[in-house]
Amino acid sequence: MTANDKILDHCRNLVSQPDYRKEYLLRIKDQYHGLIGYFSNYIPEEIIAATGFHPVRIIGSFDTSQSHHRTLFNPACSFVQDVYAVACCGEFSLFTHVIFPNSCDSLKFLRQMWESEVKDPSAYTVFHPINADAHSIRYFAEESKRFAGELKNISGVNFTESDLTEKINQYNQTRSLLRKLYELKKEIRTFLSGSQLIALMTAGLIMDRNEYNQILEQLVQEGTGQQFQGDKSKKKIMIIGPLMDNVRLLDQIEQCGAIIVDDDITNGMRYFDLDVQTQGDLYENLAERYLRSGPSPTLHRDPQVDIQSFRDRVSQLDLGGVVFVNQKFCEPHVHNYLSKIDILKKLRINYLMLEIEHDRAALSGRDLLRIESFIEIAGRNSIGVE
Amino acid sequence: MESSKTILTKIFTDYYLTAAQAKKEGKPIAYITAFTPVEILRAMGVVSLYPESYAVVCAASKKAPDMIHASQMAAFAQDLCSYSMIDFGAEHYDRLPYGGLPEPDILIATNNQCGTTLLWFKLLAQKKNIPLFIIDYPNAIGQQSTMKDYIRRQHKSLVAFVQEHTSNTIDSHILTEQVKNSKKACRGWKKVHELNKQSPIRLRAEKLINALFPIVAAKGTQSACDYYDALLRENQESPQTESTDTTRLLWHGYPMWFLGNKFPSGFDTDFQIVLNDYTLWWDLDYKDGVDEMESLITAYSNTYLNWSLEQKINWIMGLVKDYSVDGVICHANRSCRRALADIVPLRKALSKNKIPSVVIESDMANPDFYSKEQVGLRIESFRETLRAS
Ligand code: SF4
Ligand code: SF4
Numbered sequence: 181m182t183a184n185d186k187i188l189d190h191c192r193n194l195v196s197q198p199d200y201r202k203e204y205l206l207r208i209k210d211q212y213h214g215l216i217g218y219f220s221n222y223i224p225e226e227i228i229a230a231t232g233f234h235p236v237r238i239i240g241s242f243d244t245s246q247s248h249h250r251t252l253f254n255p256a257c258s259f260v261q262d263v264y265a266v267a268c269c270g271e272f273s274l275f276t277h278v279i280f281p282n283s284c285d286s287l288k289f290l291r292q293m294w295e296s297e298v299k300d301p302s303a304y305t306v307f308h309p310i311n312a313d314a315h316s317i318r319y320f321a322e323e324s325k326r327f328a329g330e331l332k333n334i335s336g337v338n339f340t341e342s343d344l345t346e347k348i349n350q351y352n353q354t355r356s357l358l359r360k361l362y363e364l365k366k367e368i369r370t371f372l373s374g375s376q377l378i379a380l381m382t383a384g385l386i387m388d389r390n391e392y393n394q395i396l397e398q399l400v401q402e403g404t405g406q407q408f409q410g411d412k413s414k415k416k417i418m419i420i421g422p423l424m425d426n427v428r429l430l431d432q433i434e435q436c437g438a439i440i441v442d443d444d445i446t447n448g449m450r451y452f453d454l455d456v457q458t459q460g461d462l463y464e465n466l467a468e469r470y471l472r473s474g475p476s477p478t479l480h481r482d483p484q485v486d487i488q489s490f491r492d493r494v495s496q497l498d499l500g501g502v503v504f505v506n507q508k509f510c511e512p513h514v515h516n517y518l519s520k521i522d523i524l525k526k527l528r529i530n531y532l533m534l535e536i537e538h539d540r541a542a543l544s545g546r547d548l549l550r551i552e553s554f555i556e557i558a559g560r561n562s563i564g565v566e
Numbered sequence: 567m568e569s570s571k572t573i574l575t576k577i578f579t580d581y582y583l584t585a586a587q588a589k590k591e592g593k594p595i596a597y598i599t600a601f602t603p604v605e606i607l608r609a610m611g612v613v614s615l616y617p618e619s620y621a622v623v624c625a626a627s628k629k630a631p632d633m634i635h636a637s638q639m640a641a642f643a644q645d646l647c648s649y650s651m652i653d654f655g656a657e658h659y660d661r662l663p664y665g666g667l668p669e670p671d672i673l674i675a676t677n678n679q680c681g682t683t684l685l686w687f688k689l690l691a692q693k694k695n696i697p698l699f700i701i702d703y704p705n706a707i708g709q710q711s712t713m714k715d716y717i718r719r720q721h722k723s724l725v726a727f728v729q730e731h732t733s734n735t736i737d738s739h740i741l742t743e744q745v746k747n748s749k750k751a752c753r754g755w756k757k758v759h760e761l762n763k764q765s766p767i768r769l770r771a772e773k774l775i776n777a778l779f780p781i782v783a784a785k786g787t788q789s790a791c792d793y794y795d796a797l798l799r800e801n802q803e804s805p806q807t808e809s810t811d812t813t814r815l816l817w818h819g820y821p822m823w824f825l826g827n828k829f830p831s832g833f834d835t836d837f838q839i840v841l842n843d844y845t846l847w848w849d850l851d852y853k854d855g856v857d858e859m860e861s862l863i864t865a866y867s868n869t870y871l872n873w874s875l876e877q878k879i880n881w882i883m884g885l886v887k888d889y890s891v892d893g894v895i896c897h898a899n900r901s902c903r904r905a906l907a908d909i910v911p912l913r914k915a916l917s918k919n920k921i922p923s924v925v926i927e928s929d930m931a932n933p934d935f936y937s938k939e940q941v942g943l944r945i946e947s948f949r950e951t952l953r954a955s
Contacts, residue, residue, distance in 0.1 A: 253898055253906045253927075255645045282704055285681045285903035292875045296911035307704035307713070310677055310684070315723065316702065319716035323704075326712070480684060480700045483692040509645050511903075515685035519692050 184402065187395050188376055191383035196427045198241040198271075201386060205236060205274055208388050213335045217272055217301070220281035221451055221476060222308045224324055224466045228279075229347040229389065230339040231331040236275070237385030237447075239425040240538050241266045252293060255509035257286040258538035259423065264290055267298045277334065280305045283478040284512050304330065312471040312481050320467035328463075341462060348456045348466070350389055355452035357396035358384070362449065364403045366441050366497070371403065374419075374440025375430035382425055382447045414439040415500030415558045420520070421445050422476075422513050424505055429536065432543050433503060437555045442497055444490075445505075450474040477512035483519070491523050501530040501558035503551070508535050530558045570796035574777070577784045577793060581615075582664045588613040589668040594732040597670040597690070599683040601850075601869045602701070603862045605744035605786045606724055607674070611734045615667050618683075619783050621649040623663050624656075625823035625931035633659050634932055647901040648931035650686040670696060672731050674724070678703040678872040680904045699727045706877060707867045717863045741858050744786035749852040749861070754794025755781045756849045761801055762840045763889050768801045771817060771839040775827045781848040813952055814890055817842040818882065818912065818923075819897035819905050820930035830926070830938070832945040833895060840889050843882060847871070871904045878908055879915045886921055893952050894923040899930050922955050924948040 181189075193200040209215055213232040218225070228235040240262050252264055272278060278301050280291045294303045306327050309316035332338055358381060365377055372380070380399070384392045417438045423446040424430065434440060443449055454473045457465040475481055494502065502524055506513045517533055524531045532554040534547055543551070588595050594612045598604060600619075607614045624630050630652055637655030638644055656666055673696050675687035684700055691698035701720050707713045725736050758777065761768035769777075777797055780790040815837045817829060821844065829839055850865040870878065886894065894916055896909045909925060916923045924944050929935035 253900070253909065255900060256903060256906070283681070288681075289903050289907040292907040293910065295875050296914065305705075309704065309716070310702045311700055313723075315716060315719045318719075319704075319712065322712040322716075477685065478681065480688060483688050483698060484695065487692055511646060511682060512685060514646065515689050519689055522693070 184371075184399070187399070188372075188380065191387075191395075192376075192379045192427055194383040194386050195239065195379050195425055198266075202271075202274065205386070208234070209274065211388070213337065214276035215274055216277050216279060217275040218279040218281075219287055220283055221446055221473070222281045222283065222470055222479070223279050223306055224327070224470060226344065226347040226351050226456065226466060227324060227328045228331065229351070230344040231328070231335045232337045232339075233276070233331070233335065234388065237382075238263060238272075238278070239382065239385070239423060239447075241271065252289060255511075256289045257284075257422075257510040258508040258536070259510070260286040260290045262538040264293060264298075267294065270300075272298075272301055275301045277301050278303050282307045282310070283476070284510075286509070286511070309471065310478065310480055312475065312479060317464065317467045317471055320471060321461065321463040324463045324466055344462050345458050348458055348462065350393065352455040352458075353393050354384060354389065354396065355455055357393065357400055358452040360400045361396065361403065362442075362452075364400075372399070373431075373434055374443075375427055375434055378424060378430055378440070378443065378445070378448060379427045381451065382427075385447060385451075411437075413437075415555050416441045416498065417555075417558065418442045418494065418497060418499055418502045419445060419448075419505055420502060420513075420516070421505040422507055422510055423447050426536070426538075429505070429543055432548065433551055436548065436551045438500070438503075438551075438558070441499075442493075444474065444493075446476060450476060477516040487519070487523060490520060491527070494524070494529060495527060499529055501532065501554060503554070504531065504533045506533065506535050508537050530554065567799075568792070568796065570777075570793055570800055573789060573793040573796055574780065577780050577787075577789050580789070581779075581783055584613055585615055585668055586665070594671045594728075594734065595668055596672045596674055596728075597667070597687070598674045599676050599679065599687065600782065601678045601866055602674050602676050603721065603724070603866050605741060605748055605858070605862060606721065606736070607728065608744050608786055609738070609741035610725070610728045610732070610736050612672070612728060612732060615670070616783055617653045617667065618649045619779070620663075620667050621652040621931055622823045624652050626826055627663050628824065629659075629661065629663060630824060630931045631933060632661075634934075645900075647680075647682045647686070648929055649901065650682060652931060653686065653690075669694075672696065672728065673698040674701070675699075676701045676703060676866065678866055678869040680871060680902065682903075697727070697731050699724055701866075703867045703869075703872055705867070706869075706873045707864065713867070714860075714863055717867060718859060721859055721862060738858075745852060745858040745861050747788055747791055748786045748850070748865070749854075751781055751785055751787075751790040751794055752849045752852060754791060754798060756846070758794055758797050758801070759841060759846060759849075761798070765812065765814070765890070767814075767838055767840050769797075771842045771845075772821075772828050774845050775821050775842060778845050778848070785848075813837045813892045814840045816840065816882075816886060816889065816891045816894045817844075817897065818894055818909075820844055820899045820902065822897070822928055822933075822936060823931050824933040824936070830941045830945070832942060836945075836949070837893075839895075840891065841885060843870075843885055846885075875908070875911055879911060882912060883915055883919065886916070886919070891921065893948065893955075894921060895948070896923055896925045897930075898925050898927045900927065900935055901929050901931065920955065922948070922951045924951070 212234040215236050216228050216233045217236050217238045219238055225235040309320050415438045454469050456469040504517045596612050596614045597617050598614045604614050633655030634651045636658035637651040673687045673691050675683050780793045784790040817839050847870040851868045852861045852865045913923050
């Protein structure tokens with residue numbers, strides 16, 4: 181096994197094996213004031229990090245069998261059902277707090293149930309705005325300051341502006357390295373498969389940031405100048421959806437004859453597309469970055485602007501097709517799908533909707549068949565690398 | 567003096583006639599969500615229509631299943647809120663009550679009830695290329711000046727948005743009048759409910775459901791105030807209860823509109839449903855002694871669905887006490903994630919206070935999720951529980 185294989189394995193295990201993830205977190209826990217779990221791309225991680233906590237993104241466990249089937253009323257989304265079941269078993273006790281966003285109704289559902297049934301670790305909500313205009317940025321800057329104040333109270337750590345700048349720089353470095361890797365991927369100049377890249381990206385939401393940036397630097401260096409070595413007849417596809425932490429499923433999609441060259445998922449491009457400026461008011465800069473980055477369907481901009489930017493993006497990619505991978509009962513992404521299919525139809529780009537259960541690690545035989553036939557008919561656009 | 571029935575008919579007719587007329591006269595029409603500060607729009611000469619309220623009309627007139635089916639055929643997932651599915655289905659359905667709602671010129675959505683309405687209106691905006699304005703009320707507010715300022719700025723931007731798309735300006739006298747009337751109508755509406763604190767109750771809860779329309783769609787108008795005054799006057803004296811049982815129940819959550827504004831038979835005939843808390847969601851908190859804009863900020867931030875869990879539970883437990891409630895029926899409405907989230911914590915609080923409760927799983931507008939047999943069984947076992955307690 182090469183050094184790169186080891187790194188990629190480590191990332192993959194962090195994402196897809198809850199026990200491995202937990203062990204890792206327990207190992208690194210003492211380097212910080214504590215671990216804070218959080219949901220969504222709208223929680224400014226830099227503020228958590230500046231207070232000396234380590235922000236850990238809550239992803240799926242894929243294992244509700246141990247949960248005594250504690251469930252929420254449907255239609256809470258499948259991801260939230262999974263998290264709730266695991267939370268009820270005390271699996272999040274390694275966190276000092278859990279931070280909720282002010283986004284979709286399923287997470288708001290979970291937030292209330294957390295308060296009522298889970299209780300420990302205690303939950304806190306960042307009431308971020310849902311628009312991205314100037315008023316919203318101003319308000320979010322204030323709300324972020326309030327959030328920082330709460331964290332300072334909890335930890336007793338009074339961080340300075342330069343501490344926050346340092347963390348912003350560290351997180352900017354991550355974003356910049358991830359952008360480089362994604363560019364290599366789009367140009368098919370990396371040895372990483374699409375699923376490996378998404379696993380790598382997602383592992384960063386869990387891993388110690390210094391360790392993660394070092395890994396990314398190494399992979400960028402090695403990827404630059406490489407030629408694609410896989411099957412050249414594979415169809416280029418884009419995947420769209422919410423948090424996509426089921427690496428096995430992504431493998432399965434690629435094994436059906438596709439290569440994921442771009443994404444619009446929570447743990448993909450939307451996480452790293454913009455940097456935070458370090459000149460001027462840091463809270464305003466954070467607010468601006470978080471609200472201006474590639475919007476999730478729970479953040480609202482001018483709908484016509486959204487349509488135009490999606491059209492521009494997919495037109496440039498020379499895609500064979502688009503696969504929407506949605507969590508069952510995820511309302512924001514069903515609407516996102518409905519808003520995008522008209523554009524894809526006009527552009528004559530094939531698309532497919534897969535609705536998945538969050539606790540099922542592999543695709544069903546029926547879904548596999550659907551993917552296979554989709555990829556077979558998907559465009560005539562093979563990778564075409566000479 | 568006009569009877570409440572006459573005023574209600576007028577309000578209803580006026581709403582749909584004005585809508586149809588507005589289109590002909592070229593007046594601007596807005597589709598708005600249930601808790602949009604409509605007072606601002608009226609003060610700007612915009613005719614405001616509520617697609618959610620229209621969905622209720624469709625459900626009550628038994629058209630919902632066909633319209634939902636039509637929307638499913640047009641690629642809509644089945645697990646969305648039925649109101650939005652009815653609205654999307656309307657495009658593919660030609661036997662609409664009142665001929666349907668006229669096309670809007672602008673769309674305004676808020677998140678003080680749910681995220682669904684935002685997604686629904688955004689999709690409408692995209693598909694029909696209609697300008698959309700979204701007002702963000704992040705949380706119920708007390709004294710937090712940051713949040714208040716944020717909402718104040720958004721309300722100002724709403725004025726600018728409407729002006730940009732309609733060329734209409736705001737008339738501050740009309741705004742003052744509207745807010746004054748909204749405040750008055752809410753007080754009247756609350757007083758009407760409070761008649762049922764007595765025993766026997768003065769109005770069956772289904773009558774209260776029938777009386778909801780003015781506070782939803784005509785808030786801010788003088789007729790809404792007149793209507794609730796008349797209703798109060800007419801019901802102050804005459805007890806209206808046909809039930810032989812004096813067990814007092816609270817219906818928590820949405821009614822089932824497809825039952826024709828009635829509760830499942832068994833509940834309303836064998837017990838007294840003294841209150842449906844849902845109808846009181848429209849009793850908004852318009853503050854006294856502050857300017858209109860400030861009053862609108864508190865009213866529209868502090869909606870039931872925007873409250874914290876603690877606020878919601880305290881409020882319902884307060885109703886249970888004030889209305890001498892013996893038991894609670896919780897409607898787990900599969901359409902509404904925001905409302906579903908309250909049921910488990912509420913039952914916990916009720917059980918702590920030794921108030922029995924039962925859950926009925928269904929939908930507010932889609933009868934496909936309603937099983938008469940299952941509900942019948944629940945009523946039976948709830949009857950036993952109530953007896954035992
Ligand atoms: S999967 Fe969808 S509904 Fe569930 S938490 Fe994510 S965005 Fe919300
Ligand atoms: S029923 Fe619930 S989800 Fe549907 S529009 Fe009303 S508040 Fe929103």
